[in-house]
Amino acid sequence: MLAIPPRSELRARPLESERLSLAPLTAADSAELWEVVDGSRAWLQPWLPWVPFQKSAESSLRFAEASAADWDHGRAMRFTIRSRPDGQLLGVVGLEACVEMHRSCDLGYWLRRDGARRGYMTEAAKRCVDFGFRTVGVHRMRVAAATSNHPSLRVIGRMGFHFEGIARHAEWCDGRWLDHAIFSMLDHEWRGV
Numbered sequence: 001m002l003a004i005p006p007r008s009e010l011r012a013r014p015l016e017s018e019r020l021s022l023a024p025l026t027a028a029d030s031a032e033l034w035e036v037v038d039g040s041r042a043w044l045q046p047w048l049p050w051v052p053f054q055k056s057a058e059s060s061l062r063f064a065e066a067s068a069a070d071w072d073h074g075r076a077m078r079f080t081i082r083s084r085p086d087g088q089l090l091g092v093v094g095l096e097a098c099v100e101m102h103r104s105c106d107l108g109y110w111l112r113r114d115g116a117r118r119g120y121m122t123e124a125a126k127r128c129v130d131f132g133f134r135t136v137g138v139h140r141m142r143v144a145a146a147t148s149n150h151p152s153l154r155v156i157g158r159m160g161f162h163f164e165g166i167a168r169h170a171e172w173c174d175g176r177w178l179d180h181a182i183f184s185m186l187d188h189e190w191r192g193v
Helices: 005-012 027-039 057-072 120-136 150-159
Strands: 018-026 077-083 089-099 103-109 140-146 164-175 176-185
Touching: 005 018, 005 057, 018 057, 018 120, 027 057, 027 089, 057 077, 077 120, 089 120, 103 120, 120 140, 120 150, 140 150, 140 164, 150 176
Parallel strands: 103 140
Antiparallel strands: 018 077, 077 089, 089 103, 140 176, 164 176
């Protein structure tokens, strides 16, 4: 059984790492979320099929509201990634496709262009994975990245996920098919943060 804490609990006491703070994504984040996505569109669009559908601040608001509903219904837990102590929004990390029966979920993440190559994504992803295994009670976590998305593959490698195989033409994105490298980790394999 997955033990998903209420959003309000984690909004009051966000998950923290050395340089970052992770709090559940809410409608209050939507305007800033829009600015970050729109400002990093060229950086994100080759890897994320949802980017072209983020066409306005309203679309970011709908995503934030859907994220809150997903959390409340146990489908996904998405966090804003903010730098400490200034609170700048850097991106989103989360546990997606949560399945209560199997105690499983997928790790998903993205980072703004000017936050790349600083170790932020690895730091945020590790904190999120730790939350999933130690707090939520996830047994199996899966993560996928396009075989040509080398920065994302490096993040996955740093966390110690196990390679499972290639999903050919797994996603239509930015006018082309992307093959995905699939990785997983079981709760007893997690080394912690």
